[in-house]
Each structure stands twice: as structure tokens, then as C-alpha cells.
Amino acid sequence: MGCSGCRVRFNFGKVLSKVSVFFTMVLIFTYFFYCLTGLCDSAPRTLYSQRASDGNNDISDDGRRVMEDLRLYADAQIPGNRSAPADAQQVDADDQLPHHELDNNGIPVANTFGTKRFPQAIIIGVKKGGTRALLEFLRIHPDVRAFGAEPHFFDRFYERGLEWYRNLMPRTLDGQITMEKTPSYFVTKEAPGRVCTMNCQTKLIVVVRDPVTRAVSDYTQTLSKNPGLPSFQSLALKNSSSGLVDTAWSAVRIGLYAKHLENWLQYFPLSHFLFVSGERLVSDPAGEMGRVQDFLGLKRVISDKHFYFNQTKGFPCLKKPEGSNRPRCLGKSKGRPHPQIPTEVLLRLREFYRPFNRHFYQMSGQDFGWD
Numbered sequence: 001m002g003c004s005g006c007r008v009r010f011n012f013g014k015v016l017s018k019v020s021v022f023f024t025m026v027l028i029f030t031y032f033f034y035c036l037t038g039l040c041d042s043a044p045r046t047l048y049s050q051r052a053s054d055g056n057n058d059i060s061d062d063g064r065r066v067m068e069d070l071r072l073y074a075d076a077q078i079p080g081n082r083s084a085p086a087d088a089q090q091v092d093a094d095d096q097l098p099h100h101e102l103d104n105n106g107i108p109v110a111n112t113f114g115t116k117r118f119p120q121a122i123i124i125g126v127k128k129g130g131t132r133a134l135l136e137f138l139r140i141h142p143d144v145r146a147f148g149a150e151p152h153f154f155d156r157f158y159e160r161g162l163e164w165y166r167n168l169m170p171r172t173l174d175g176q177i178t179m180e181k182t183p184s185y186f187v188t189k190e191a192p193g194r195v196c197t198m199n200c201q202t203k204l205i206v207v208v209r210d211p212v213t214r215a216v217s218d219y220t221q222t223l224s225k226n227p228g229l230p231s232f233q234s235l236a237l238k239n240s241s242s243g244l245v246d247t248a249w250s251a252v253r254i255g256l257y258a259k260h261l262e263n264w265l266q267y268f269p270l271s272h273f274l275f276v277s278g279e280r281l282v283s284d285p286a287g288e289m290g291r292v293q294d295f296l297g298l299k300r301v302i303s304d305k306h307f308y309f310n311q312t313k314g315f316p317c318l319k320k321p322e323g324s325n326r327p328r329c330l331g332k333s334k335g336r337p338h339p340q341i342p343t344e345v346l347l348r349l350r351e352f353y354r355p356f357n358r359h360f361y362q363m364s365g366q367d368f369g370w371d
């Protein structure tokens with residue numbers, strides 16, 4: 001009797017351990033199943049691990065993947081399912097991929113923590129100034145979250161409304177800054193009034209670069225997409241004998257910084273602007289990032305230790321960001337070789353820009369040393 005009681009207890013114990021092993025296995029399989037279907041992505045992750053998954057060695061150089069990601073993204077975001085292929089073709093690959101919204105397999109990541117806010121700071125220009133480098137450097141900062149592509153809200157998509165714009169933004173936690181960059185805002189007449197309608201306290205960052213080099217860089221980008229483009233000199237000068245500069249050509253007009261700044265100053269006081277030197281962003285990225293962090297009221301987290309000079313690229317690149325074991329340089333469309341332009345054309349342009357540059361130095365209170 002006593003022994004059969006023991007057997008019953010013994011069997012009961014065996015059954016219990018088998019049942020618990022079975023349930024543990026079920027739990028493990030369920031977890032793996034959820035992870036394989038991507039549902040684990042919505043679990044909380046630290047900001048650094050999110051950045052680690054952004055971390056390509058060469059940011060978004062795979063054009064086809066970028067275009068596909070952009071198409072998926074645009075289809076998901078834009079009301080009426082309209083995608084934005086026209087815009088996608090006009091900007092560099094680096095400026096198209098919303099890095100934050102994709103994991104390292106290119107799968108959209110659903111982050112349900114935090115709040116989508118309007119940007120408190122925008123990089124408004126200038127085209128080819130070094131805006132992508134600045135944004136990518138800023139994203140190392142744990143208190144900065146940025147929309148990866150160029151939203152072009154205040155110039156091209158304003159009619160889609162402020163809620164559409166806010167929805168594009170990544171979620172932020174209290175104390176984090178939301179940012180975006182669209183370099184064409186600086187030269188868009190309506191942009192200052194529209195940004196002010198959103199928030200007149202918005203901080204505005206302008207990366208400026210020697211307007212002559214900027215014009216050549218702009219031309220290089222267009223040439224890369226349209227190899228049949230006429231020569232730089234034939235576009236920059238009305239005719240070679242008069243040497244008159246053609247200000248109707250956008251590559252020239254964008255470099256008239258004083259003129260564009262005047263338009264912005266009708267809506268924002270000078271104290272709302274930070275002018276970043278595109279040249280110093282290359283020669284001393286940590287120094288320039290120190291100024292940017294101060295302007296944004298951020299703790300100085302980004303420093304020398306985040307950069308190294310990549311000899312092959314000829315530009316500063318990011319050392320491994322936390323959580324990633326690979327360094328990061330910008331893609332091939334950033335820092336590419338420029339075609340040879342006749343010296344007399346460059347000199348003529350330099351002479352043309354001189355009074356505008358001087359005026360800009362006075363307005364901004366900074367001498368950028370381009371003359």
C-alpha cells in the first residue's frame with residue numbers, strides 16, 4: 001500500500017517535470033516563431049542598439065536597395081499611396097534612405113515608444129554644403145533623432161499638411177531633439193514663413209561652403225545623372241567673351257548666401273541660426289560638432305574620439321558607433337572627385353561672389369575665409 005503510494009507520487013513527479021519541459025519548449029518555439037516573423041522588432045531597444053542596426057560600413061551605397069526601401073517607405077507614408085520617384089531621382093542616394101526606420105536587413109522597424117514631434121531644429125541648407133555629413137554625425141548623439149531622408153515638406157509637399165510632416169518624424173522620448181535636413185529650404189522663398197507657421201522658435205542650421213566649390217560640386221552631381229550636360233563654363237557664364245556670370249543658373253544662384261539669408265531674416269532673428277563651415281566640417285569635424293551641440297543645447301557627447309580620417313575616401317568618417325564593430329563613411333555620392341574647370345572661369349566666379357560673400361560675413365558675423 002505504502003509502496004504503491006510511493007509509485008503514484010513518483011509517477012506524478014515525472015509527469016510534472018515532463019509537462020514543465022513541454023511548456024518550456026512551447027514558450028521557446030513561440031518566441032523564435034515571433035522573432036522570425038519580425039514581431040520582436042517592436043520590443044524596446046536602446047537608442048544605441050537602434051543606431052547599431054543603422055550601421056552600414058558605407059552609408060546607403062547600394063542604390064537599388066535604397067530605391068526599393070524608399071519606394072516601400074513612400075508607399076506606406078504618403079496619403080493616397082503616392083510615391084515620390086521624381087524627388088528620389090533628383091537627390092543623392094545618401095539622402096533618400098530613412099535609415100532610422102529600417103533595420104540592417106532593410107525591414108521597416110516599428111518603434112512604438114515615444115512621441116512623433118515636429119522638428120525643433122532643421123538643417124535648412126545649403127545644397128552640397130556638407131548637410132548629410134552633419135546629420136549623420138549628429139545622429140551619434142543619444143539625444144538626437146532624425147528623419148533619414150529629405151522630406152522636402154516646406155518646399156515641395158507643403159499642401160500635404162503639417163500632420164503628414166509630423167508623421168514622418170521618428171518618435172522621441174522627453175529630452176530628445178527631433179531633426180530633419182532639406183538643403184533646398186534655404187533657397188525657397190516660401191520656406192521661412194512656412195517654418196515659422198509651424199514654430200517660430202525652430203532652430204535653423206545652415207552648412208555653408210565656398211560658393212565656387214559648391215557650384216562645381218552641384219554641377220558634378222547633375223553631370224553624374226546626365227553625362228551629356230554642357231560644360232560648367234558654358235552654364236556659369238552668359239558668354240565666354242563678356243565673362244558675365246549667369247545668375248539664372250541654380251548652381252550659381254544658390255551661392256548668393258546673403259540674398260537667401262535676407263529672406264529668412266524677415267521671419268527669424270539671427271540668434272535662431274547657426275552657420276556651420278562646410279570646410280571645417282571636413283578639416284575639424286569634432287570642433288564644428290562642438291559648436292553644433294552647444295547651439296542645440298546638447299551635452300557635448302560627439303568629440304574627436306568619434307572620427308578618423310579615411311585616407312582612401314579623403315574625408316573624415318565615423319569610427320565604430322556603439323553597438324557596431326564597423327566604421328562608417330558617407331556613400332560614394334559624397335566626397336566625389338570634381339571635373340577640371342578652367343582656372344580663369346573659377347577666378348571669374350570668385351570675383352563675382354566676393355561682394356556677396358563679404359555681405360554674408362557681415363550679416364552672419366562670421367568670416368568664412370573664402371576670398
Ligand SMILES: Nc1ncnc2c1ncn2[C@@H]1O[C@H](COP(=O)(O)OS(=O)(=O)O)[C@@H](OP(=O)(O)O)[C@H]1O
Nearest residue numbers: 127128129130131132133217315316330334335336
Ligand atoms: N565626412 C564627409 N564625407 C563625405 N563628404 C563630406 C564629408 N564632410 C563634408 N562632405 C562634403 O559634403 C558634400 C555633399 O554635401 P551635402 O551632403 O550637403 O549634399 S546634398 O545637398 O545633400 O546633395 C560633398 O561634396 P562633394 O565633395 O562635391 O561630393 C563633400 O565635400
